[in-house]
Amino acid sequence: MTDTILSAEPVLTGKPENRVWKKFRRHKSAMVGGVLVTFFLLIALAAPILPIPDPAATDWGAVRKAPSWAHWMGTDDIGRDVMSRMIWGAQASLLAGVVSVSIAVAIGVPLGVVAGFFGGWTDAAISRCTEALLAAPFLILAIALAAFLGPSLTNAMIAIGISATPIFIRLTRGQVISIKSEDYVDSARAIGLPTTRILSRYILPNVLPPILVQATLTIATAIIAEASLSFLGLGQQPPEPSWGSMLNTAKNFLNQAPWMAMWPGISIFLVVLGFNLLGDGLRDALDPREH
Amino acid sequence: MSYLKTAMITALLGATALGATPGYAKDLRIGLQSDADVLDPDQSRTFVGRIVYASLCDKLVDITPDLEIIPQLATSWTSSDDGTEITMTLREGVVFHDGTPFNAAAVAANIERSQTMEESRRKSELSSIAGTEVTGEYEIKLLLEGPDATLMAQLADRAGMMVSPTAAAAAGADFGLNPVCSGPFSFTERVAQDKIVLTKFDDYWNADAINFDSVTFLPIPDTTVRLANLQSGDIDMLERLAATDLAQAEADASIVVDRAVSLGYQGITFNINNGERGDNPWGNDRRLRQALSYAIDREALNQVVFEGAFAPGNQPFPSSSPWYNSDLPVEGQDLEKARALLAEAGFPDGLDLEVQVPNSTVPLAVMQVVQAMAGQAGINISLTSKEFATLLSDQSAGNYQASQIGWSGRIDPDGNNHQFVTTNGGINDSKFSNARMDELMDAARVGTTVEERKALYDEAIEIMLDDLNRVFLYHVTWIWAYSDNMKGFTPYPDGMIRLEGVTWEE
Numbered sequence: 045m046t047d048t049i050l051s052a053e054p055v056l057t058g059k060p061e062n063r064v065w066k067k068f069r070r071h072k073s074a075m076v077g078g079v080l081v082t083f084f085l086l087i088a089l090a091a092p093i094l095p096i097p098d099p100a101a102t103d104w105g106a107v108r109k110a111p112s113w114a115h116w117m118g119t120d121d122i123g124r125d126v127m128s129r130m131i132w133g134a135q136a137s138l139l140a141g142v143v144s145v146s147i148a149v150a151i152g153v154p155l156g157v158v159a160g161f162f163g164g165w166t167d168a169a170i171s172r173c174t175e176a177l178l179a180a181p182f183l184i185l186a187i188a189l190a191a192f193l194g195p196s197l198t199n200a201m202i203a204i205g206i207s208a209t210p211i212f213i214r215l216t217r218g219q220v221i222s223i224k225s226e227d228y229v230d231s232a233r234a235i236g237l238p239t240t241r242i243l244s245r246y247i248l249p250n251v252l253p254p255i256l257v258q259a260t261l262t263i264a265t266a267i268i269a270e271a272s273l274s275f276l277g278l279g280q281q282p283p284e285p286s287w288g289s290m291l292n293t294a295k296n297f298l299n300q301a302p303w304m305a306m307w308p309g310i311s312i313f314l315v316v317l318g319f320n321l322l323g324d325g326l327r328d329a330l331d332p333r334e335h
Numbered sequence: 336m337s338y339l340k341t342a343m344i345t346a347l348l349g350a351t352a353l354g355a356t357p358g359y360a361k362d363l364r365i366g367l368q369s370d371a372d373v374l375d376p377d378q379s380r381t382f383v384g385r386i387v388y389a390s391l392c393d394k395l396v397d398i399t400p401d402l403e404i405i406p407q408l409a410t411s412w413t414s415s416d417d418g419t420e421i422t423m424t425l426r427e428g429v430v431f432h433d434g435t436p437f438n439a440a441a442v443a444a445n446i447e448r449s450q451t452m453e454e455s456r457r458k459s460e461l462s463s464i465a466g467t468e469v470t471g472e473y474e475i476k477l478l479l480e481g482p483d484a485t486l487m488a489q490l491a492d493r494a495g496m497m498v499s500p501t502a503a504a505a506a507g508a509d510f511g512l513n514p515v516c517s518g519p520f521s522f523t524e525r526v527a528q529d530k531i532v533l534t535k536f537d538d539y540w541n542a543d544a545i546n547f548d549s550v551t552f553l554p555i556p557d558t559t560v561r562l563a564n565l566q567s568g569d570i571d572m573l574e575r576l577a578a579t580d581l582a583q584a585e586a587d588a589s590i591v592v593d594r595a596v597s598l599g600y601q602g603i604t605f606n607i608n609n610g611e612r613g614d615n616p617w618g619n620d621r622r623l624r625q626a627l628s629y630a631i632d633r634e635a636l637n638q639v640v641f642e643g644a645f646a647p648g649n650q651p652f653p654s655s656s657p658w659y660n661s662d663l664p665v666e667g668q669d670l671e672k673a674r675a676l677l678a679e680a681g682f683p684d685g686l687d688l689e690v691q692v693p694n695s696t697v698p699l700a701v702m703q704v705v706q707a708m709a710g711q712a713g714i715n716i717s718l719t720s721k722e723f724a725t726l727l728s729d730q731s732a733g734n735y736q737a738s739q740i741g742w743s744g745r746i747d748p749d750g751n752n753h754q755f756v757t758t759n760g761g762i763n764d765s766k767f768s769n770a771r772m773d774e775l776m777d778a779a780r781v782g783t784t785v786e787e788r789k790a791l792y793d794e795a796i797e798i799m800l801d802d803l804n805r806v807f808l809y810h811v812t813w814i815w816a817y818s819d820n821m822k823g824f825t826p827y828p829d830g831m832i833r834l835e836g837v838t839w840e841e
Contacts, residue, residue, distance in 0.1 A: 102703075104635050
């Protein structure tokens with residue numbers, strides 16, 4: 045019995061995946077995005093094993109020194125190696141991006157599925173709350189939450205995650221509503237599959253592609269949000285580095301030590317660009333209508 | 336038509352030529368770090384407000400750069416033998432900006448206003464005055480509850496500023512909208528967050544020493560922007576140049592930089608006995624606090640964060656102050672001693688310390704440097720950055736282990752100490768208590784001679800440096816930068832800008 049049902053499912057064979065990958069590979073800007081993101085990911089992961097100085101180690105003799113052989117990206121206002129702080133800061137930024145979006149997906153997708161699939165008052169309750177949250181601008185909400193939770197990187201990630209949740213609830217709900225009236229869902233229901241199975245086998249896999257695209261794009265937003273929170277002192281706490289807090293310090297030394305602002309500024313720009321290109325590429329590649 | 340035009344241009348040119356003459360038609364533009372609050376000496380609480388008052392409102396007495404009390408509106412004063420009466424002789428021929436004459440009755444009205452107006456923030460500063468007695472047109476007696484050595488210093492600041500009793504009675508609590516005092520300049524206009532304009536008061540008693548027709552104060556919060564405005568000529572002077580901008584300002588030949596070490600201090604305040612959180616090794620064992628103090632290289636801290644422009648400090652006053660205990664100078668870093676003290680206190684492997692710090696660049700940089708230094712001795716400092724108002728309220732509520740905090744400083748040594756270290760002190764957020772300290776502080780408050788008070792403070796500082804509920808780190812240096820056309824400016828440790836005798840030469 046089980047076997048027959050399984051074979052009736054629209055099983056994804058190797059072929060369509062290949063098609064997605066092929067389309068993605070042909071998408072030049074998506075590849076650029078992928079390379080950028082991979083580069084920063086590798087750097088962040090390799091931070092503990094790279095031969096770089098301790099990011100918190102200070103050298104009173106080398107305060108605000110321009111880039112040199114000893115310090116490739118220069119030193120900051122209290123004599124710390126900027127490159128080492130950039131690399132460790134990448135960890136904070138990417139972690140903030142990925143973790144906060146994971147939080148948003150973990151809360152948003154189930155709520156969106158429930159709202160879209162069951163409708164009725166459940167949908168009404170969830171949707172009204174979502175709209176209420178969406179009424180507050182993303183960053184303002186994140187700042188308010190972070191200030192409420194207290195300044196730390198973990199709290200900043202939670203705050204950004206919660207602020208990013210409504211968009212995932214909305215997106216998932218819309219997808220589920222359009223998919224639940226598809227013939228194959230009706231058929232599954234007709235042959236008497238339990239709701240949980242219909243959700244996990246038919247609905248979820250089909251709502252995931254747009255969520256994946258949205259998640260990629262939201263990581264970019266979340267990285268900017270983390271930088272903003274850290275800039276305001278609500279994110280990563282000193283002396284741990286984060287690109288946002290490095291920028292905050294650097295703004296006071298724009299004349300004397302421009303490199304302090306330059307590197308984190310460029311890096312935020314590149315990594316956000318990377319995630320955006322990657323998201324765009326994924327969207328095109330996953331879109332069945334585009335060939 | 337063309338004749339008229341020519342005539343007008345000629346007139347304009349003539350006016351411009353006049354404007355270039357030294358000391359004439361010059362509007363002095365001063366960039367402030369922030370906007371002043373309400374312009375009522377009895378109500379206001381900001382530092383920049385006091386800078387505006389230095390041009391707007393005269394005080395009973397003033398100070399010299401060496402902190403001696405000198406006459407301003409009071410020309411002389413004597414204290415009774417038991418110290419409970421001060422008789423002041425007042426300057427004659429002084430009028431307020433609205434024409435009201437300044438006399439003993441005006442002084443009495445001012446003291447009453449400071450003491451009784453509901454909105455007044457000067458009540459505690461004048462709490463030792465029980466009453467006044469007008470003994471002549473230009474003579475007044477201040478009757479005190481008991482001897483108060485700090486009173487004259489209070490009268491050298493906002494508590495001693497004289498406002499027109501006529502205007503004050505008419506405006507009530509709204510006096511700040513149109514302040515009327517007796518200073519060298521009178522109030523003309525204020526646009527919040529934009530400018531405060533004062534115009535020279537021709538009937539000022541010392542009008543000959545004032546060489547500007549008007550002075551405009553402009554709040555420009557960003558220090559770099561303030562400097563850029565000075566360099567471009569949009570302002571003539573700025574206060575509180577960032578130490579890190581010193582090199583840039585000094586490299587500019589058209590800019591003069593002046594400095595004075597402030598009266599205040601910056602340091603780390605410990606929670607000794609303020610609620611449950613005071614019950615921790617740092618609050619319970621002074622040897623740990625001594626260890627932290629030994630672990631800090633104050634000279635290096637000053638070099639790294641302030642380019643050496645500030646003053647390293649280990650006492651509530653800078654070493655330039657006459658009250659500084661010179662038997663206990665600032666010592667260098669001594670890691671061995673720090674480790675030994677830690678071991679003695681039972682922490683040979685070091686221990687953790689949580690310090691809350693205001694969420695802005697300078698305190699964060701200072702504490703990260705201290706963090707690195709303390710780490711060398713085995714003290715693991717973790718920092719919690721907080722918005723300033725939150726930090727202050729957590730500190731008074733006892734919700735902290737240690738706090739990076741400072742004090743802007745007062746002219747009289749009492750102001751930097753009594754309220755922080757006496758058992759019932761108003762801002763004793765450590766809840767520090769030492770019977771001998773209380774005795775010394777109270778005695779210094781009523782002491783009559785400088786020598787007597789100095790001896791009391793010397794002993795108090797010895798106890799402070801042993802108990803260390805406050806670990807002092809450095810003293811801010813006020814840094815002014817101004818156009819080299821401006822001559823005769825004198826830096827004062829209170830950070831004020833006094834324009835008497837200052838001239839403008841192009």
